Amino acid sequence: MSVFNFSAGPAVMPKPVIEQIQRDLPSLDNSGMSILEISHRSALFQNIIDEAVADLRDLLNIPANYHICFAQGGGTGQFAAVPLNLANNRRHIALLDSGTWAAKAGKEATRLGYQVTTLATTKDGKYRELPRLKQAIPADSFDYLHVTTNNTIEGTAYHTVPESEIPIVADMSSNFLGENYDITNFGLVFAGAQKNLGPAGVTVVIVREDLIQTAEAVPSIFDYQLAIDKGSMLNTPPTFAIYAAGLVLKWIKAEGGVTEMARRNQAKSDKLYDYLDESKLFNAPAFKPDRSYTNVVFSTNNDELDAVLVKEATAAGLMNLKGHRSVGGLRASLYNAMPMAGVDALIDFLYQFEQTHQEA
């Protein structure tokens, strides 16, 4: 069965990468062992992780004063790790409350005993647009400003980075490598892999050297300095997930890099938003300048009809169009590995659906 998978994550991966994983499986590099079975201390794996780090540094132009680590625990793990490592001077962080995941990051820091100040929020407007800073942040006020570059659930994204005198920590999980940012605008960037980078189970952390504080009473697997000192191998890393991410990085390079990925994602989402805006049945609620290139949120404004659509779409091979359970409606995630053909097939389907149901 040939399908297009619009899942918000874990999500569609590049077909050539899946094919290579399949080819490599019984015997990686003619070693007689699969990637699942080789020691993380082997030269074979050291080469894989070294190449992944080098390719990521190259793709995002990451300067030498930023370290790259592979961690476990996803964005939720980093919601704890970041304050534990970076917020021990003032134990006070600032937040742009742009959506569900930003709010969760704030809650986790609060849970761990840090003070969290929300500088701006658009929660009252159901996060349909992005919160903006109304005035400059005093330089000695907070340890950092937490920003979610792309709001997976609400379908918005900061296409320009907020101006900030204090370091910005960016949760880039859902548009990492899918939209072009200058890493030097951030103090720290983290991203769960399961959107644009690979399978679930590995998290990338890119951190500016001077921000790392001596972490006390922090679980070792969350200690950035230890992770850096040990080359992301304080303990056994998720070897397969790092290998698969490495293949995705090579695919992105071969396809033209992050600029090309961003161009494609914008073209794909523009096409879909244009259709939705012209349609009489569908509504894409996000504020136009803030719309995400990777997660297109929409609905018929009718829960029952949305459910019918998801069912019919699934039957037609257009998978995982259901919106996040917290907001309902519909969502099409258009990550790097989603081809324009998928968007065309979706628009054709939505058009037919509209023809059938607009009189209903």
Next chain:
Amino acid sequence: MSVFNFSAGPAVMPKPVIEQIQRDLPSLDNSGMSILEISHRSALFQNIIDEAVADLRDLLNIPANYHICFAQGGGTGQFAAVPLNLANNRRHIALLDSGTWAAKAGKEATRLGYQVTTLATTKDGKYRELPRLKQAIPADSFDYLHVTTNNTIEGTAYHTVPESEIPIVADMSSNFLGENYDITNFGLVFAGAQKNLGPAGVTVVIVREDLIQTAEAVPSIFDYQLAIDKGSMLNTPPTFAIYAAGLVLKWIKAEGGVTEMARRNQAKSDKLYDYLDESKLFNAPAFKPDRSYTNVVFSTNNDELDAVLVKEATAAGLMNLKGHRSVGGLRASLYNAMPMAGVDALIDFLYQFEQTHQEA
């Protein structure tokens, strides 16, 4: 190239499992999507994780008052998670210092502000035998006793569980599912997958319900109650690693269960120890009654000759025989997926090596 992989972990996996992963890859259950691409919220994945939990419960006869969770972060993550969740009454834990990993567990608890009392240690004897409790532990003394059931680096294992009035927390990483234990002897068992259970990237936690304390100021991804409430899906779990572990569990069931695995592992290690004990060149230092069934540690007592052996063995397709870098020497890990044919090939090789080198 056909090889036998004696790696201590990540380690050899059952061949039929690797073959099934390869077959399943492009389209899991004819879904048109690979296991790497399906949502953790899909019925397809829910079924996978539910079956893995049920199969594990079945294989180890885990009673209903024990919860089973899949976590991230490995044993090192659990070195932090366990005290954070279970040691908040007395903030004081007891330790049997049986090897490098036991000592590391103690260090991590100390780092996090818990008091750690080593009740017995065999460090002075280079951990060649297991430390034993000399007297009963007062019931109101410690939150729990930390025990490493199998010492991967030193090649020893508790074949009978120490008697303890207080709950035992078992780090079972390197003989989980490879040796038969009664789960009800433990308050909590954890194990990184990358020995007997599957690829690196997932950690099993089995915890007795009544021991879980309300965890405050604990990172959410380490909070057992949250993990239980959310069915191991507080956030995106390592879907592929759980799927692969599930296939390994089904393989173990089909092969006769943990009793049969333990029988085979004991037979394999007995054969190798017998050869080593009779040999004039090799020495297996572990105290005989304490010898591990899964990690056979030995050497020629000559670092240079050990290095020659590793090199020649590799050329002969006998991979990863180098001992852990902290102790040197040689090590053959004989996990569930290592067939007796691998042990026979190793003994043949060692015999030939001895013939060639005993005069040296």
